Amino acid sequence: MGLEDVTLREKSVASGVRQLGRARPQNPSRDAVSMPSVYRRLSAESLRQALRKMHLIRRFEESAEDAYMRGLVHGTMHLSIGQEASAVGICATLEPTDYMTSTHRGHGHSIAKGAQVARMFAEFFGKEDGYCRGRGGSMHIADVSTGNLGANGIVGGGLPIAVGVALSMKKQRRSCVVVSFFGDGANNEGAFHEALNMASIWKLPVVFVCENNGYGMSTSTERSTAVKDVAERACAYSMPGIVVDGNDFAAVAQAAFDAVERARRGDGPSLIESKTYRIRGHSRSDRNRYRTKEEIEAWLARDPIVAFERELARLGFVSKSGIEAIRTDVECEIAEAIAFAKASPAPSVEELTRYVYSD
Amino acid sequence: MSTPIEATAILQRRRSSVEDTRSSGLSPEPRELSYAQAIQEAMAIAMERDERVFLMGEDIGVYGGAFQVTGDLVHRFGADRVMDTPISELGSAGVAIGAALTGLRPIFEFQFSDFSALAMEQIVNQAAKLRFMLGGAVSVPLVMRFPSGSGTGAAAQHSQSLEAWFAHVPGLKVVQPATPHDAKGCLLAAIADPDPVMIFEHKLLYKMKGEVPEGHYTVPLGKARLCRPGRDVTIVATSIMVHRSLAAAEELSREGIEAEVIDLRSLRPLDRDTLTQSVKRTHRLVCVYEGVKTLGIGAELSASIAESDAFDYLDAPILRLGGAECPIPYNPELEKAAVPQTPTIIAAVRDLIGGRL
Amino acid sequence: MATEVILPRVDMDMTEGRISRWYVEEGASVTKGQPIFEIETEKAAMEVEAPASGVIRDLATALEMKLPVGSVIAWIDAAGESGGKGMRSSTEDRAETKAKTPTTPDETAQYSIEEQSAPPPMQADHPAQLEGDGSAFRRATPLARHLAREHDVDLSSLEGSGPKGRIQATDVERSRAKADAAKAMPDRAARAKPSGAVLHCRWLRQGEGVPLVMIHGFGADLNAWRLFLAAARLGSPVLGIDLPGHGGSAARKAPSFDAMVAQVAATLRAECSDALHLAGHSLGGAVAAALSRHEETKPLSLFLIAPAGLGREINGEFISGFARAQSAAELAPFLPMLVSDPSVLGSSFIKATLRQRNGLDAGLENLGATLFPGATQAFSIRSVFEGLPIPAKIVLGGQDQIIPPRYTSGLPGNVAIHAFPALGHMPHVEAPDAVARLLRELMQSAAPK
């Protein structure tokens, strides 16, 4: 991919932005073309695992929603239904030792990076077996064992931290890469700009992944952001800025491979803008006043899981029965996870102030 | 198309609301509004009366605000006066300050008080100090609203009670209305005030209903409210803790303990007088607040009494019931345990009166 | 070192005697040789001198009771020492530094004979006392300390009922009530003291005979009488009462005139023998007058100094300004209204006036507004005098600027009016001797046969 890559990178420097993926989000139709290179770079097993993870995310989100409605979950939650390809496509290119920071809409990122749904459900239910021992809940799930440094309740909160982790890797001469997920809304926080600048001047191994789902809560990017594509911001910090179809696994993974390799080579950060859509409301209290039914339905037709299944089946990586097996397997895992979470003990009130400081 | 119909509806609504405001003095009929509605009404009245008033915040337009406080105001006043900002707390807070500095009267909503941390620079270093630094040449008539507090399962970064931070900064005024009546009156007073006023609104209060007079009225900033007289102990509380303290007082009264409950309402300016007078009557003081106990408002209240004339009237140690020394946890039981609840207050007062403390 | 005070044998064949009166109060500092109590034997009354200097404690409270010669009736603690030996009801109360407290027989052995002869020591870690530089510190609330200061109660003589032995306001009040009861008339000592709504009162003078009850004026307290009493040379015991909302008598809200009268009546019922003389100044004069017709009080005589309640007007400017004043400076403009020569009031009067108003719950201003709304007197005592069965005198100053002196005209002829043309609202302060003579005459004329 070397030559092709160089050309693309040069182009990106010239225009600031390059496009990956064969379809713009606005145009869901897709022609059969030759097999994208990621299908060669990832093993058949990895691809099937990627599909499984996308299913697992989807079912996790749906079950979390269900549990919420049954009153098992306290507080609110931000579901990533519709954004599965973005999370899995990025994380498919990472090593377990690579790091990740995530957002309030982070369930998918956690699962994609390798978290166990049982412990995630336990966290949702506020239990001691949860990833945060019931202290953090939906918005703070982290799994340090898989390099997942956690979701974040603060928009843009993870970006500078990711840069710091990258600095740490570089100083320690560890070859790990750091991926920082954030939403389109975060690109207007000062933290975003400050983080990108520092990552660039110090040539740090960070991949900034903006999951642009069109809205920061209710405010569309058109109303909130001066540039058309968030990726254009990369230009200001002298790093590649790439727009990809976030609902297309291969497109996301392709961009991620490039950025991760560049980072690992020591050439510095990249900004990937993954254009996608959240099907559910922003949170449980969203009344969808700011968008139309038609818009939601158009995106429903572009379901990333359906598309990925179709592609894998077309390319012969998975059979119809194979897909069925993945679905039932995921169903099983979810059911067991919920049972585990329900049975897990609640934290003791006696330990209220534990973990505030390192003992 | 739907636009003309909508436009008519908006026009009608606007007309009727104007009438509402006008007829205020004439109809003393008691009327209940929720805390959120009371705030919304205050903003509407202020915008009707004064063209300079406008709203800024994240998702306060068509979304109506994260807690539906601005609600439909965007339809009444248009997107120019109910401005959705990008998610840029530092910048937009600064923009509000600049507008206030030069003739406008912005009301700025933080989506959650926690996010004010991002805007601290502009609030603390700029808004609070500009007038002073410029030797009185300018003023910053800015109102900021902060949905605060725990109890919603929103965990550590969406549940804090940070009012004491702001109250520590000379140049800012900090109020915490506890009732719909005060929410409206304090907001209208804040809008009329020439200096930056920070209003902390407990999220659990938004749905609380209470009597709210119609029309324009103000509640003086810096004046505490005696909500319940009692001879045995003074409970001074802020925000939602006022209601928990009143519930506790009710229960204690059945045991023969008469607690006096004071709603502090304002942290800065601080009404030390009302508190001192009360402590002189009751000889005991319990401070109840949701912010973290250590170095919180209770410390200031206790110290005020210790320094005052009321010191010689104390017949028991001063007690502070504040938030636990930890971030707000997610688990509901832990979350409840992290801040004072009615039974906590009852137990503490019993111990105090019973001479166990 | 504590020295015991015993009931000495003062007569060859004396085996027992009784204390007829104490010259000192609990906790007072005494010097060796100073007369501290009076003893009565079959044959004579004798003064007994202090055997040592220091603070006197644990006074035997029962007067008139026969005690065997040699009984310990008090202790004198040398300066710097606190806590006594002997007549304690509870060893808990002993305040010694923890370090000194013997905890093992060995340690005990090192103690002096005196120490060993003391009653059993308190448990080693008695918490009522903090360790420190060796000086005894009593744990007490600020209010308890405040009250103790105000009423000359020695904290170290008290037992704290609060946690860790902390002395609370109730402890001070209880002890004060006890002391008052003990010091008052002998027959009163035995009388049960009802709890609750009685007013704060204090025996300003011990003595023989029918007690005189004195009621102060608006904004003052029972201490206001001390100056007068010092000059008055009365033989009878004198009880001062703090009106509600004044001095040590709390009032949750401003009481009405009738409520005041009722509370004073209740207090007298609890504190005093049936026979008594009544005297009052200004507002207190009105209260005294009303009491003379109260069904439960049967005074033998009525002595009113510049009484309120005889007419409608009162100096409103004075009432509100005097009530509002919080400092000597604020008080100053109002003093010339009280007396023709403000210097007679002295700084102690001003200090006492200001200090006592710290204790007001209801607020003097509120009280003023209730009793004297819009510069009028909201109550009347004129009906009291018609057919009054006891002798009554009214003393007033012709220059009174607070209450017009003309109001005494038209009162029935059985009331003696003594008008001092040159004096103001406080004749008893400006001419104590003359006023005291009138009082003594009145009381003598009304003395029981």
Ligand SMILES: Cc1ncc(C[n+]2csc(CCOP(=O)(O)OP(=O)(O)O)c2C)c(N)n1
């Ligand atoms: C600093 C800060 N400001 C505001 C919020 C409230 N908030 C939470 S999510 C959100 C929208 C974020 O939009 P985006 O970054 O596009 O992420 P998305 O929700 O679309 O995934 C907002 C305003 C916050 N959590 N943190």
Ligand SMILES: [Mg+2]
């Ligand atoms: Mg978004």
